[in-house]
Amino acid sequence: MNTRNKKLIARRLLTWFDNRGRKYPWRRTKDPYRIFVAETLLQKTNVEKVLPAYRILIKKYPNVKSLSQANLKDLKRIVAPLGLIKRAGFLKRGAKEAVRNFKSKFPRTKNELKKIIGVGDYLAHAILSFCFGQKVPLVDTNVARVYSRIYNFKVSKLPYADKKLWLFSAEMLPQQRFQEFNLALLDLSALICRPRNPACYQCPCQNLCFYSHR
Numbered sequence: 001m002n003t004r005n006k007k008l009i010a011r012r013l014l015t016w017f018d019n020r021g022r023k024y025p026w027r028r029t030k031d032p033y034r035i036f037v038a039e040t041l042l043q044k045t046n047v048e049k050v051l052p053a054y055r056i057l058i059k060k061y062p063n064v065k066s067l068s069q070a071n072l073k074d075l076k077r078i079v080a081p082l083g084l085i086k087r088a089g090f091l092k093r094g095a096k097e098a099v100r101n102f103k104s105k106f107p108r109t110k111n112e113l114k115k116i117i118g119v120g121d122y123l124a125h126a127i128l129s130f131c132f133g134q135k136v137p138l139v140d141t142n143v144a145r146v147y148s149r150i151y152n153f154k155v156s157k158l159p160y161a162d163k164k165l166w167l168f169s170a171e172m173l174p175q176q177r178f179q180e181f182n183l184a185l186l187d188l189s190a191l192i193c194r195p196r197n198p199a200c201y202q203c204p205c206q207n208l209c210f211y212s213h214r
Helices: 006-020 032-042 047-060 064-068 072-082 087-102 121-130 141-151 163-172 178-191
Strands: none
Touching (some): 006 178, 047 072, 121 178, 141 163, 141 178
């Protein structure tokens, strides 16, 4: 995959993000626990639905130890409006593993993070990027859609398992502000580069995008 214009794309996305980026409580923290909770809730779920559940969980269980001791029925009741109720189990079991195996802290390496129930490549990279300042990309169906449209390549049905896409995404990261760049990609995919009826005329990368000129 060719990463042409990557510096220009990064500049435009970051400028756009500074003006249009979404504001959520988990974006104002470097606490791995809160990122763990937020990203677990956000899986396949509209962000506006996640906000109430996130706020309830953080207020009732302010740290990983309290979450590890939570009543599973209470957790299911909180996450039930989001669907995918199995996430209640992921939250509790993941918290218990962090307490038992990592002394109530989230580790700073991808391999160790993935030992926690419910933590895959995406969530591990989110914690490494947003909490520990590591230069790692995020890859999901939304990020894959943005890149595939700009550069005109086919995306695997399981983009998060596509090793080439992960490598490509890593190469696209700018030298500075890579955390904000990751967020900018997510916001662009949600607000402009939507699965259906994308608002190409509002995109900061429109003249660099194959899809908008097809």
